[in-house]
Amino acid sequence: MWIDSEEALKALYGEVGEASLVKEVAGLTPEYRALVEASPFCVLATAGPEGLDATPRGDPPGFIRVLDEKTLLIPDRRGNNRIDSLLNVVRDPRVALLVMVPGVAETLRINGRGRITTDPALLQPAAMDGKAPVTGLVITIESVYFQCSRALIRSRLWDPAARRERGDLPTPGQMLKGAKAGFDAEAYDTALPARLTATLY
Structure with a gap:
């Protein structure tokens, strides 16, 4: 049986718990900022005329630079030059991040809008091995909240025995x-x- 309406879908699930609602805020709290600054890895989701794209981004912890509680900068490192995500952002600024910290079962979900920058003042601090990225993705946060640990517990993602x-x-x-x-x-x-x-x- 297919579910094809909001009403039918909601009827299958219970009420949303209070914690699941209050955890969503419009910018980084100090606690959320701590997770972003500790993260060496995130998944960036974008949308464009050809469809959706999800791509990994990773560097040493702190590579997602917090410019302020509403603004992030992610450097775009060398890759295969397909630039699928960046092309999407030029055409549709909506972006989403799934931020992960090894060993921590909670993840952080960030939704917002992105713009691509070539500003040396923003990119030079992101240099690695003396090489600044060609561009960076500046994300204006619209909502942020943590995802509970169930998915990572079920998957045993950080469990060495499951490697x-x-x-x-x-x-x-x-x-x-x-x-x-x-x-x-x-x-x-x-x-x-x-x-x-x-x-x-």
């Missing part, structure tokens, strides 16, 4: 070969470690 070794899972080269017949997966995988090191920043 999965690569084993028989496909390598990056094998995944490329699966997308394009005849792709030289072995050569790609052999060169990948050195290429990642040389192009990290």
Whole structure:
């Protein structure tokens, strides 16, 4: 059976608890700021004419710079130059972040609007290995709240005993070969470690 109305969906669930409502605020509280500044990783979600995009962003803790309680800056590091997320932001400024801290089961959800900057005054403090990012994403926060720990507890994401070794899972080269017949997966995988090191920043 399909659920195709708000009323039908809400009828399946109970009332929203008080804590689930009061935790949502329009800017960073000191507690929420502490999580942002401790985070080395987030997932950035954007929307554009071609559809939705979710992409990982990561660097040492503090890479999500808090400019003030309503404004964040995320540097855009070197990558594959597809710039899917940035293209989306130019056309639709709505963005969402899922901020994570290793070992902490709660995550932080931030919704807002983004703009792309090339301002050296904003980008130079984000330099790594002497290289400032070409652009940065400035996010104006509209809402922020923490997500309870159930999903990470269920998934055992931070549990060392649940760690999965690569084993028989496909390598990056094998995944490329699966997308394009005849792709030289072995050569790609052999060169990948050195290429990642040389192009990290």
